[in-house]
Amino acid sequence: MSRVGRNIHVSVDRLRQLAHRDARPRKISADAGTCPKCxxxxxxxxxxxxxxxxxxxxxxxxxxxxxxxxxLGEPGGYVELWPELRAADPLQFTDLKPYTERIADAEKSTGLGEAIVCAELEVRHVPAVAAIMDFSYMGGSMGAVVGEKLARACDHAAQKGQPLIVVAASGGARMQEGTLALMQMAKTVIALDALAEARVPVVVVLAHPTTGGVWASFASLGDITYAEPGALIAFSGPRVIEETTREVLPSDFGRAERQLENGQVDAVVDRRELAERIGRVLHILRRPELEGPGAMGSPALQWAQGGAQRAAGAVQSLPRKVMDRIRPGSPDGEDPE
Ligand SMILES: [Zn+2]
Structure with a gap:
């Protein structure tokens, strides 16, 4: 780590100076990049x-x-679900470009069929269903296919009795699908409601940005909600609000850390710790009765039973004096010795 830090601070400052002097950016290497923040x-x-x-x-x-x-899972260890679903164009919508062309372009540049990928995977050895949004596909916008895939992921998780992990990154409902896109808000909320009735846990991770109709529907309905540091989590972005209200908003408006203070998220978690954190939660929430033969020997159940025994043991070993005090009907404060 120290090697990394040294490289970074020295080389960048120096390169910037050199670039400035030569009036052209100095080439570093083909795969190099620069952090926009530091x-x-x-x-x-x-x-x-x-x-x-x-x-x-x-x-x-x-x-x-x-x-x-x-x-989140093991490398190469996920099975994608419903990759064949593609958006239709029922409104035959055209802005600067026809919607069909936008979809084709997005698929070409991202290699994805839609702005969400669903899969079966294991997070730290706990089988789960994941629905993960991709902002690079049309700003992660939610159209009919995103809504359908999320609803199917909920059904699939309920049927399998496996937790659902949702990672949101979206600008909101997809304009090109109009009201049909807005309807997905209701659809996804109903799907998550059914999952709650099936008593299957949902872990939501809010990545940058989670806004609009996605934040206003399924992304805010997790049993446990994590956010990535610095992620914008808001219905409208600060720029839109400032333009509308003509008021200056605080610089951290809608940011994950502020939303933690507001009680909208349970924790802000560094991505490098995310899989571990989710895995730990899923282990705790594991439902042994859903895990088939040998389930009674599950670590969670053993731990719980062990806990009851430990509590009984602790009571047994309490001094007689204390036991007499807490036993119903014993004279309070009287020393039996
Ligand atoms: Zn940086």
Missing amino acids: DSHYSADEMQRNLRVCPACGHHFAVTARERMEQ
């Missing part, structure tokens, strides 16, 4: 090892849905 220089390799978190300042870069699957 201007540190890093290699692509270094970035990947740090799960796309700046090793110097902790700035969280955007992560694709597939990268995120690998980060």
Whole structure:
């Protein structure tokens, strides 16, 4: 780590000076990048090892849905669900470009069929269903397919009795699908409600940014809600609000840390600790009765039974004096000795 920090601080400042003097940016290497927050220089390799978190300042870069699957589960260890679903264009919507063309472009640049990827995976050896959004596909916007895939993920998790992990990163409902996109808010809320009735836990991770119709529907309904540091979590972004109300908002408006203070999230968790954190929660929430043969020997149940025995043992070993005090009907404060 110390080697990393040294490289970063020295080289970037120096390079900036050199770039300034030559009036052209100095080439570092083909895969190099710069952190927009602290201007540190890093290699692509270094970035990947740090799960796309700046090793110097902790700035969280955007992560694709597939990268995120690998980060949360075991590498290469997820089975994608419903990758064949594609958006239709029922409104035959055209703005600067036809919607069909936008979809085709998004698929070409991201390699994804939609702005959400659903999969079966294991987080720290606990089987789960994951629904992970990808901001690089049309701003992670929610159209009919995103709503459908999320609803299916809920059904699938309920049927399997496995927890659902949702990672949100979205600008909100997809304009090009109009009211059909807005309807997905109701649809996803109902799907998560059914999951709650099935008593299956939902862990939501809010990545930058989670806004609009996604924040106003399923992304705010997790049993446990984590946010990545610095993520914007709001219905409207600060710029829109400032333009509308003509008021200046605090600089941390809608940011994860502020939303933690507001009680909207349970914890702000560094991406490098996320899988561990979710895995630990899933182990605690594990339902042994759903895990088939041999389930009675599950670690959670053993731990619980052990706890009852430990409590009984502790009571037995209390001094007689204390026992007499707490036993119903014993004269209070009287020393039996
Ligand atoms: Zn940085």
